[in-house]
Amino acid sequence: MACFEQALEIGCGFGNGIHLIREHFGAGRVTAVDIDPEMVAAAKGRWQRSPNGLKDVDFAIADATRLPFGDAQFDIVFNFAVFHHIPDWQMAIEEVARVLKPDGFFVVEDLYRAAICNPLSRRLFEHPQQNRFNHHELLAVLRQMGFLIVCERNAFNLAGMVLAQKTLRL
Structure with a gap:
């Protein structure tokens, strides 16, 4: 069982944080969001080519000040140099x-x-x-x-x- 079943990365950029979240935090499913559609497309494309593909990884275009998720949905949330x-x-x-x-x-x-x-x-x-x-x-x-x-x-x-x-x- 994963340490954290549901993880969210805000401001995923090219998707560099996803591997870290999965490997070091034991996330079962990672949802990666970015406000820039080009970044989301790049991250998704990168992960489609990875060995596990898009298994247990979701991507969305989202504004961090209006996240399109329900209340109390994630076990852990990550901000890797985005909030500034x-x-x-x-x-x-x-x-x-x-x-x-x-x-x-x-x-x-x-x-x-x-x-x-x-x-x-x-x-x-x-x-x-x-x-x-x-x-x-x-x-x-x-x-x-x-x-x-x-x-x-x-x-x-x-x-x-x-x-x-x-x-x-x-």
């Missing part, structure tokens, strides 16, 4: 809380304001510059949305990782 691209990242976290089952986990790995809002980054990459966050602001919003911070790491407030668990609100 989302203008209303707080709403995306609210959606994660909605689609996660009670006691489900949210794995966050992302870049922070200092990494994307400096002059060099602005010249090299296109990222939203308003309503960006740092490590402590991310933790505060996660707690506000009913998450327990299980583990967290902050790399010089440029990037960080968080493992959060959805708790029942009293």
